[in-house]
Amino acid sequence: MNWINYRSTKPLTYARENIAAFPETCILQLSAQETELFTQMALSIKANPYKTEEQEDFILGAKQIAAAFSPAARQFIDQHLQQGFGAVQVKGVPIDEDLPETPSIGGPLSPDYKKTFVSEAMLMALGALTGAEPFNFRQEGQGKAPLIDNIVPVYKLKAQKGAGGFDNNFPFHCESAWHRKRPDYLILQGIREAPDARTLVFSTQMFENSKWQDSSLDISNWFRLKAPDLYVQMEQAGIPMGTASYSFEPPLCREAGSFRLNINFNGTDCIDMDAVNWLSELEDFIEAKTVGAVIAPGNALLLNNHITCHTRTGYTPTFNGMDRWFLRGYFKKDLWSGSTSTANNGAYDAKAFSELMELGWITNDGNLTSTFAKYIYHPEETRQLTGRMAELAALAFHYTPMAGSRLV
Structure with a gap:
């Protein structure tokens, strides 16, 4: 089938000049007493999140x-995230007093880059309020797979439509919507702001009283979501993706009477031009209805990754050590559940499974063993595998995260 790349056919041309403010009803302001209490509790944690x-x-x-x-x-957080707008902005979140310069490269930090980890503790605390567990994808941070991503502008990545990029508007997306372990929640926490960099949010709540609310068109086989270019490149370099390359869920679907989004306008293929035009109308609607906020120091944005999609505007960093810097955390409720394993989509057959067991990489009930752990934590070990061993490792990664690990 000759799939049509949506973004190539419909280039991103939205000016994003008139963005409505983030709804006041979805903002939680912490009191000065709460900020002080959480600061002291965070400082009392002796562990280092980057070790x-x-x-x-x-x-x-x-x-x-x-x-x-x-x-x-x-x-407040539960109501708005689960049954309401799907997004909450928390203000008054404590941050570290003694901050170093904004890192020149994002992803993980050196364990000694910061003296304290108040912001990191608050990111994890806010994530815990969702009832989900923190995790990350092995490919993030250029394969260094930090539990907590530090997002900063990187000059050589300025045109990238993703982490590190800044010299463009970024298309709307749900985080890793194609992945079998798609995050349930995404949290962005400000450390330093760029006044001209706005984070934009669209909620399924905005479909009310629109034609989309009553649409009965069957689009179930019109689209496929695909993996980011970075993940494809890393797979070609010997780091298996650990999930199917494509997902065939439609950008907009109904579940139990409510909407769910599977949006990535920068990574969707369309079956024909009718599908392209349908998706273009949806993107026009989302761009027209979006709200925005600057992720300032002490502000955190919590997003339900199923009923909201988000993006950022382009901005201009100065690279003077004071540039935009925020933390990103992924959280998932069924992190260690096998319910989203690719056991049902042909990722392996009985012979391959038997071989994985013979290697000692997996148990008969489908759990990865400690013997395979080195390939999860050390990408260089995976790159050394060749032939059938490399093929089997690629299949084994479909069973991540293994018990006790937070890497997928």
């Missing part, structure tokens, strides 16, 4: 901060 062996202790400490949130604050 793999200390991450679980750090997460445990952050969950204690989450437990200290008031019942009213917890209810």
Whole structure:
């Protein structure tokens, strides 16, 4: 089939000059007393989130901060994320007082780059309020797979429509919508702001009283979502993707009477021009209805990754050490569940599964073993595999994350 690349056919041309403000009803303001309490609790966590062996202790400490949130604050976040707009902005979130310069490269930080990790603790605490577990994809951070991503402008990536890019408007998307372990929630927490960089959000709530609400057109086989170019390039370089290359869910679908989004306007193929035109109308609608906010220091944006899509505007960094810097965290409720394993989509057959067991990489109930762990944590080990061993490793990665690991 000759699929049509949507973005190539419909270039991104939206000016994004008149963006409505983020709704006040979805903003939670922490009190000065709460900010101080959470600061002290974060400073009391002795673990370092950028040391793999200390991450679980750090997460445990952050969950204690989450437990200290008031019942009213917890209810506010839950209501708006689950049944409401699908996005919450939290203001007054404590940040580190003694900050170094904005890193020149995003992804993980050196464990000694910062003296304290207040922002990281708050990111994990806010994630815990969703009832989901933090994780990340192995390919993020150029394959260094940090639990917490530091997002900063990178000059050589200025035209990239993703982390590190800045010299363009970025198309709307749901985070990793094609992936079998798509995040349920995404949290962005500001450390330093760029006043001209706005994060834009669209919610399925905005479909009310529009033609999309009553659309009965069957588009179930019109589209395919595809993996980002970075993930494809890394697979070609010997780092298996660990999921199918495509997902065939439509950009907009109904579930139990409500809408769910599977949006990536920069990574969707269309079956024909009718599908292209349909998707273009949807993108026009989303661009016209979006709201925006600057992720400032002490502000966190929590997003339900199923009922919202988001993006950012282009901006102009100065590269003077004070540029835009925020943290990004992914959270998933069924992180260690096999329910989204590719066992049902032909990722392996009985012979391959038997071979994986013989290698000691997997158990008969489909759990990866500690023997395979080195390939998860050390990409160079995977690159050394050749022939059938490389093929089997690529299949084994479909079973990540393994118990005790947060890498997919």
